[in-house]
Amino acid sequence: MSGRHQSPSVIAGASGFLGRIDPRVKLSAAAAFLIVNLISRTPLAQVAIIALMGLLLLAGRTPYRRRLLLIAFPSTFAIFVVASQTVFHGGEVFASLGPFDLHRDGLFHGLFLSLRIIAGGMVIVVLGVSTPLHRLCLAMKWFRTPDIFVEVVLLTYRYIFDLRAQLLRMRDAQRTRLGWSSRGRGLASSRMLGGSLFLEVYERGLRSAEAMRCRGAGPVAAGSLPQLGRIDRWALMAAAALAAALAYLSLAGSF
Amino acid sequence: MHIPEGLLPLDQAAGWYVPAMAFLAAGLAKLKRLLKERPQARPLVGLMGAFVFVVSLMPVPVPGLGTVSHPCGTPLAAILLGPFSAVALGAVALLLQALFFAHGGISSWGANILSMAVGGSFVGFGVYWGARRLGAGLGIAAGLGGLAGDLVTYAITSFQLALALHGHESIGATWLAAFGSFMPTQIPLAIAELFFTSGVVVFVYRRRADLLSGEEMQS
Numbered sequence: 001m002s003g004r005h006q007s008p009s010v011i012a013g014a015s016g017f018l019g020r021i022d023p024r025v026k027l028s029a030a031a032a033f034l035i036v037n038l039i040s041r042t043p044l045a046q047v048a049i050i051a052l053m054g055l056l057l058l059a060g061r062t063p064y065r066r067r068l069l070l071i072a073f074p075s076t077f078a079i080f081v082v083a084s085q086t087v088f089h090g091g092e093v094f095a096s097l098g099p100f101d102l103h104r105d106g107l108f109h110g111l112f113l114s115l116r117i118i119a120g121g122m123v124i125v126v127l128g129v130s131t132p133l134h135r136l137c138l139a140m141k142w143f144r145t146p147d148i149f150v151e152v153v154l155l156t157y158r159y160i161f162d163l164r165a166q167l168l169r170m171r172d173a174q175r176t177r178l179g180w181s182s183r184g185r186g187l188a189s190s191r192m193l194g195g196s197l198f199l200e201v202y203e204r205g206l207r208s209a210e211a212m213r214c215r216g217a218g219p220v221a222a223g224s225l226p227q228l229g230r231i232d233r234w235a236l237m238a239a240a241a242l243a244a245a246l247a248y249l250s251l252a253g254s255f
Numbered sequence: 256m257h258i259p260e261g262l263l264p265l266d267q268a269a270g271w272y273v274p275a276m277a278f279l280a281a282g283l284a285k286l287k288r289l290l291k292e293r294p295q296a297r298p299l300v301g302l303m304g305a306f307v308f309v310v311s312l313m314p315v316p317v318p319g320l321g322t323v324s325h326p327c328g329t330p331l332a333a334i335l336l337g338p339f340s341a342v343a344l345g346a347v348a349l350l351l352q353a354l355f356f357a358h359g360g361i362s363s364w365g366a367n368i369l370s371m372a373v374g375g376s377f378v379g380f381g382v383y384w385g386a387r388r389l390g391a392g393l394g395i396a397a398g399l400g401g402l403a404g405d406l407v408t409y410a411i412t413s414f415q416l417a418l419a420l421h422g423h424e425s426i427g428a429t430w431l432a433a434f435g436s437f438m439p440t441q442i443p444l445a446i447a448e449l450f451f452t453s454g455v456v457v458f459v460y461r462r463r464a465d466l467l468s469g470e471e472m473q474s
Contacts, residue, residue, distance in 0.1 A: 030361075031361075034260065034361055034362055035265070037260075037261055038261065038264065038265040038268065038362060039265055070356065070357050071357070073259070073356065073357045073358055074259055074260065074261075074357055077259045077262070081262065081420075084420070085420065085422070088420075088422065088424060088429070088432065089420070089422035089423065089424075090422045090423025090424055091422070091423060105422070105423075106422060109422065113261070113262060116261035116262070117259050117260065117261040117262055118261075119261060120259070120260030120261030120360060120361075120362065121259060121260050121261065121357045121360070123260075124260055124353060124354060124357050124360065124361060125357050127354065128354045128355045128356075128357070133351075133355075136354070146283055148283050148286055148287040148290070149283055149343075149347070151290075152283075152286060152300065152301075152304060152343060152344065152347045153347050153350070153351065155297060155300055155301030155304060156301055156304030156305050156308060156344070156347050156348060156351065157305075157351065158301060158305075159298075159301035159302045159304065159305035160305040160308055160309065160351075162302075162305070163302065163305045163306065163309055164309065167309075190450075190451070190454070191450055191451060191453070191454020191455065191457075191458070192454065192458060194451055194454055194455045194458070195454060195455045195457070195458025195459055195462070196458070198302070198306070198455055198458075198459060199458070199459065199462055199463060201298075201302050201305075202298055202299060202302050202463075202466070204298075205297075205298025205299075205301060205302055206295065206298050208298070209294075209295065209297050209298050210295075213294065
């Protein structure tokens with residue numbers, strides 16, 4: 001698989017010590033951090049989470065560009081939220097920008113929200129880049145997620161790559177043979193190509209499902225996934241203690 | 256459309272989770288029955304999940320709103336597999352996008368499921384079903400379903416954003432501002448979804464009519 005076909009989950013296995021942490025511990029810690037991020041009333045918790053997640057991202061061996069790309073999503077949202085809240089949130093006006101009044105309350109609220117968005121986004125990015133999907137699915141199973149949900153996650157993940165590969169093949173073929181001579185023709189051929197793409201991937205999937213059935217796969221393959229071993233209780237307790245301390249500080253108003 | 260992690264306050268995030276999980280449970284039960292009765296439907300289920308994932312991961316930034324526009328794909332999934340199954344597939348696509356692309360979020364997963372998976376699937380399928388009952392052709396009905404599902408998704412997202420961000424303004428005015436901000440990017444995307452949904456459904460019907468949901472087969 002070439003680099004351009006790799007998803008964050010595929011490269012996640014190579015992200016150093018983070019990749020070796022039990023996925024159940026990572027899921028629990030991520031959930032705790034996300035809750036703390038939402039309940040804290042002052043920006044200190046968000047700043048602490050951003051700093052911690054930033055350090056973890058740096059310590060992991062995720063490619064530099066991938067890290068920036070993943071953080072770009074929440075960061076872009078955060079910038080827009082500051083701008084829109086400053087203009088639309090209301091409250092005391094501190095300046096005007098053309099037809100728009102800029103509000104002090106809105107600016108502070110927007111900045112607080114943007115920190116929350118970046119902190120939450122970074123928690124998810126660290127979880128995503130450090131945990132391959134199959135490990136996450138094993139952890140979800142351990143947390144009693146229904147087999148059918150895990151099954152659909154695995155099926156969807158697998159077909160994303162089939163769909164993408166077929167899409168690129170068909171797009172290249174169309175470019176080479178005919179191109180899109182006009183918008184009308186482009187639209188008409190896109191509809192047909194969309195249908196062909198759908199059926200091609202479906203029929204290939206049917207053949208591979210038939211092959212799996214011949215090898216003895218049941219209707220819900222997630223039911224036969226291996227179990228994770230004993231959970232690292234010390235790591236889980238450390239994550240829980242850290243989260244509880246953050247939650248206490250947040251609720252007490254120190255954070 | 257995806258509301259990012261951290262944007263919604265905890266009470267609202269939890270509030271959106273309750274109905275979303277009810278729909279998701281119903282969708283998973285439907286999918287479980289489908290896979291038990293027709294194991295050969297596995298590729299179709301995986302493919303539709305992947306389709307929703309890919310289609311709804313083509314973000315166009317919406318200036319001033321802090322979110323993005325994109326097609327949904329859930330109306331097409333609902334027409335091919337039924338609305339409940341499409342809800343489950345939409346939810347899985349949203350979870351994968353949040354986990355591996357930081358597109359959306361975990362606390363905002365419930366809100367995103369309600370807008371894109373529930374709203375897009377049920378309204379898209381409802382409009383398609385209604386149009387077929389009124390005698391519309393397959394392509395027209397499917398296209399209208401795609402268009403309606405897409406626009407309703409954004410109407411619901413705008414309401415969720417308005418509830419979270421209205422500040423000193425009224426929720427109605429904020430909803431109008433949010434929905435209006437989406438429109439310049441969303442109307443062209445909704446029209447594209449109309450043509451795409453229509454084209455794919457007609458193409459699939461001509462080649463593999465058995466893949467359309469039972470509803471279509473009866474008409």
